[in-house]
Amino acid sequence: MNTESMESPGGTLNLPSVQERRSLREQVTHALRAALVAGELRPGIVYSAPVLAGEFGVSATPVREAMLDLAKEGLVEVVRNKGFRVIGLTEQDLDDFTEIRELIEIPATVRVAETATPEQLEPLRAHARAIVKAARKGDLVAYIESDRQFHLGLLALHGNRHLVDTVRELRSRSRLYGLNALVSAGRLVESAEEHERLLDAMIARDLTAVEHLIAEHLGHVRRLWAQGD
Template sequence: MRAVDGTSSLTEQVLESVREAIHSGELKAGELYSVYQLAAQLNVSRTPVREAMLRLAEAGMVRFERSKGFRVLRRDPREIAEIFQLRLLLEVPATRRAARHADEALIIRLKEELAAMRAAAEAHDEPLFMRHDRAFHEILLAAGGNRKLVDTVGRLRDSTIMLGASTVDRSRSLADIAAEHEPILAAIEARDPGAAAEAMRVHVTHTGELLVIQAAADNGRTADEDALELIRDAEGI
């Protein structure tokens, strides 16, 4: 597990370290771990570990067991599908509106974020890449002038992160993800609302489907068709 380094709060560092350990398989689903064990491994007190685990429990990544510790839970494909169904219902119309009213300032900002994503992909810097990925989406959402929409989608993305769900280096590369944003930008630059909405739909749908399939595989199952249907049901918007 990645050691804490004092660059941010201990709780945040523990949270990120544990999420990475779950994602990498270092902490295994179904296994029981103790707060004391993690505190010793990370060389921190039990308080930030306990606080971090409480947040992960709220996100559904772990479950506390009385007098025993906590157990890492398997990711639920349906929960991931529900998140992406909502993202499709919100982000696709927002992208259509952004393309309809796009100005040069919006296009320049999107180009800057996509260029930063490509550079981060080249360096294989996933945290930096994801910050610019998020910024790209937030710029489009904010173009509609609805802060509630930006905040809501932000919370949905946070839920995916808290679940430890990521396609990076499992089903696609950072460069692949960056490439999925190129048709979105091209359609925005062309002021083509239909093409922009379709490009966003394809990107978000693809991400959601890959994560659902991965979660099902992690649970020893084939693709969860009921969960995938939730995402595909949103495609008719």
């Protein structure tokens, strides 16, 4: 596989600004993981820590630390004396990840709809609306982060932390290259609005609708978000 080295930016990446609420290492790790899932960071390119640090407006040290964290997760690999390369995935990998998510998340989401109170579910609406806001701005990294918070927050109501950890890892390993195409086609907002419809069905305890909506949503994650068609 040909490798393109990114020693200087060939164009500005859509990376979020770094805030002071968490350690720089945690923030950068979080932001890079979201950028990777959103397809902002691409396989076959070697990203140098100093260049990425310049994008974030921080020193290279927390970026190197963050990339090492991602390397431990199997998301990137170290390229000696150059930087880090994103590990590519096959179409079969993405199909397999989606299948596992469907097997876990559909029944788990229905179970949460059966047991969670409106008071427990309603706080998720802020995340659902943040997803739509990010979609309208075309901010893919913010979109992925808000989507992560919504779905993991929903699954946390199931009460099984191992289930949440498994889905978190599957999400981190996914690639959603089709999001840019959805933004260009003006369809990302439509996809974003699925979250609030799902939440409304859960609060109403319409279990048939909940099962249909989460299954349809995960199908869109694979067909529309990953492929863009």
